[in-house]
Amino acid sequence: MTTTNISPSSIVVEVLRGDNYDDWSACMKSYMLAQDLWDFIEPPGLQEGDQEVDSKPIDHQESDSKALRRKNAAALHAIQISCAPYILSKIRSITSAKVAWDTLANMQKLQVTTAEPPQLxxxxxxxxxxxxxxxxxxxxxxxxxxxxxxxxxxxxxxxxxxxxxxxxxxxxxxxxxxxxxxxxxxxxxxxxxxxxxxxxxxxxxxxxxxxxxxxxxxxxxxxxxxxxxxxxxxxxxxxxxxxxxxxxxxxxxxxxxxxxxxxxxxxxxxxxxxxxxxxxxxxxxxxxxxxxxxxxxxxxxxxxxxxxxxxxxxxDRFHSGSRLAFWQRWIYSCIHIGPPISFSDHMPQASSRPRKEYHVINLIILSSPRHKQIYDVKLNHIYSAELLRRMVKRISTLDFEKYGECGLFRAFNNAVKNGIVEMIVEMVKVCPNLMHTLDKNGRVFLMSSIAHRQEKIFSLFYGLEGRNGNFLSVTDFFDNTMLHCAGELSPSTQLARISGAALQMQRELQWYREVESIVNPRAKTYCNQNGETPGQLFTKSYEKLMAAGEKWMKQVATSSTVVGALIITVMFTEAFTVPGGNKDTGFPESSRYSENDFLKSLPRKLVIGLCTLFISIATMMVAFCAALRIVMDGRLEVVIPVSLLAGIPVTLFILLQFPLLVEIFISTYGPGIFNRKMKRWY
The missing domain is CATH 1.25.40.20 (Ankyrin repeat-containing domain)
Structure with a gap:
């Protein structure tokens, strides 16, 4: 199927307002017919239950259903970008192109029926x-x-x-x-x-x-x-x-x-x-x-x-959802903010921001715009936690039968999907049954946390009393076990947080091994409705990512080899070639790039290679500066400027590559993303 390209300027002459629905709908219909999207507005032979394409679980649709889902998204996107902002706000939560179209049509009918009196x-x-x-x-x-x-x-x-x-x-x-x-x-x-x-x-x-x-x-x-x-x-x-x-x-x-x-x-x-x-x-x-x-x-x-x-x-309104660097976390811990203040507490002069208690360290932090952002982050966290506390207090007064009517099951599943630990913990404390509610795929919160790669939510399992075994043996609507969920491809938003395909592959292997360590051994051979074991599903799902990881590793190794060749050329001033190497890359390959190699073997070799490269660069600079001083007979007015200029490209290279080395080292030898020592929270 070809990709449908959406260009706002080529769809309609004017975005939809309150007075141009007829012209707008005519342009939209012509566009959707041309793009083969009109079937989602007037589907031929529509059967009951087929109105919303995304009502089926994403991970288990047939290939044609996935294509339909993409086309529905294209049609919906075309409608959304062709509306004025105040019109878009009325349909932004709708996920079906047809429902969005019908909603706009009904709004137009409402305006017609409420037309002005004849005299006006x-x-x-x-x-x-x-x-x-x-x-x-x-x-x-x-x-x-x-x-x-x-x-x-x-x-x-x-x-x-x-x-x-x-x-x-x-x-x-x-x-x-x-x-x-x-x-x-x-x-x-x-x-x-x-x-x-x-x-x-x-x-x-x-x-x-x-x-x-x-x-x-x-x-x-x-x-x-x-x-x-x-x-x-x-x-x-x-x-x-x-x-x-x-x-x-x-x-x-x-x-x-x-x-x-x-x-x-x-x-x-x-x-x-x-x-x-x-x-x-x-x-x-x-x-x-x-x-x-x-x-x-x-x-x-x-x-x-x-x-x-x-x-x-x-x-992002909660501490569990923040992604702060080490130095940002240190500043975060130093910030002091007083107790939350409501509107009534500072009447009659209502401020757009709650009152702040300025201490000396706060004043220092707030003097920098970058540090002010961290202050605002912590402010959001404190007030969101207070809002959550008051909401949970209200939830505790409701009967379990009313939870569905109030949309709490949806809120709970959203919190799992988005990794909001605070919401999960507080809601479960007042209603433990929420842990056993199912999402649209029939998954309990632990399975859902695996499917959405929310390691902080998954780690809550280690804080349950007795490591509740009821979660380990359940399957979803498609007979997938927890290990099947770990074998499915990670959401793209989660993969994007990790730099490099090889490290992405390593992270997915870490997830699979972690889940494998807690499930029953029989789960490794259990087949889902498609007849796939978790291992088969993993291999199938990560075939492309593994190939991309191999390519990424070779590119990093190639760039390091080029730098190494330059170092030796500078130090020994003679031509250099790597004997017995790969004709394309110029360096010998010592790995077959299997799945398990991405877990430890390949990252370890890359860490060793980069460390050796940095040491070589350092020794080269020492040798270069020493030789320059000898040749120039100690003329520092020449030696110092030349050494500084020579150090610029070397410094830039280190600054670009050193964060990668740190990330690989922490990912491979760090404490890991799972908290197995979590204290009991329920």
Missing amino acids: SRMNAGLDRWRELYKHAHEGNWEATKRFLDLHPEAKIVKITPVGETALHVAIAAGNVKLVEKLVELMSPEDLEIAEQAGCSALSYAAMQGITKMAKCMIIKNKKLVNLPNGGGCIPVVVSCLGNHKDMTHYLYSVTPAELLCEDSGNHGSLLLQFSIASEMFDIALDLLQRFPSLATALDKIWKLNAVTQLSFLP
Whole structure:
């Protein structure tokens, strides 16, 4: 199957907004027909249960199903990149191209059924009449706008654009604060409630812009504006939080009635809590959980998600998901941050960031932008841990039967997939049965951690009392054992964390050997539904990676051989060739590159070779400098500059290759990625 290339500029003339659905859908249909993707929008002979391609487990689809999955992703991607950002936000969680298409079509139908009354329609029939007003409002020219409104008093509430915007909407979108304030003075409280075609009031526009002064002047005149949702069902404070406008969000949160956040099964409150977590407005999130604990598990009406699920998508918010270098970890440990503070704790001056306790070492750390990033990382970890603690407290009050209704099984499986140890530990402590829940492939958390290569989650097994043997004998829906999961190809995102195909192959072997050491010996010969033993599956899955690893090892060896040849040429000034070597590489090969060789043998040889190379470079430089001083008869004004210049390429080579040597050494002889000495945690 050929790859479908997606180019945003070649799909549609304009991205989808609220007023161009017909043109947009026509362009999209033509594009998808040309790319052989339209079957995912109007599939011929669609059978029940076939609507979503990715409903089948990824690892066990037939080859044609994998091709269909790729085409569905291509169609979905084409739709996503052809939508305006506020339209995309309404379909971003959808994984089926057809469902996304139908959702957009239904949104268009909703706009048509909520069209303006006949009297306003007649008033807006001739938009050309208001072109001058649009120009003045867009440019922020109050004097010209005032003259126009004096001649046409009704124009202040007329919809003057094709998408139904009033002059106030236009001025807000253009960011003209003074003009907005003047227009608000002329309008009645009811006039401020007029919405454009997509259902957005003027306050929703201001919330999207993030200009607090605009919102204040409108709310002072009509406090009910904070209750009006836009066409997508989001009230202004949620719209502002989604746009990551911290000052605006804090202001709107302070004037939004608390009862509104709890209405409709906590829909608005759930959305605000989710977005405040995603936007790092931790003080608002903590305040919401403190005032309304039920919001932790309340599902919103748009994406059917809740705050617990939202947190499970954010592994970088927790210490277990951080990838810090050694020096970064040291700075991290030196940073002091006080206890978490919620919004109510520092009213009336709400800040976009929680209050900080500045100590001398904090001031030193914060003086550097790079160190400030580490400070923010630790701040995220502390507040996320507090959010998790409050969410788990709410979960502990629920019956197990309600866990599915609240999406907790999904959140738990997401936490396993993303390697969030803190979530797994805290959730299991209040509900041990979660350890035995199954993901979409029928895998318990331990099997899932292997499939997704989350070593920190897998290491939790060593902290279980009695090393719970129930996990070791289970199989998934396809009769795969834990060892089969270790034999499958690692997710590309996990492989990308490791540099070099050979080290990637070594890491996969380490996983296979670790799982092999804890399962029953019979598991080594157990066949899954495809009739494959774990060993056969491993060999099949890693055939290409092993070939790439062999190629990578030869490339590193070749570059080292070239440098070695240059060293000998400099030191002995005579031609050099490697006898008996490989004609392509110029060095003898002493390995057959079997699977097991990547575990210890090949990395050990590479470590020895690189160490020898660095020693050779050092001795060469000593010899070169000594010889230069002798030849130049001790003339340091010549010897020192020449030696320094000669050391530049050598230094660059060492800087480039030394991190590789360290990585190989730690990967081969280090403590390993698994914590077999984990203390009991449950």
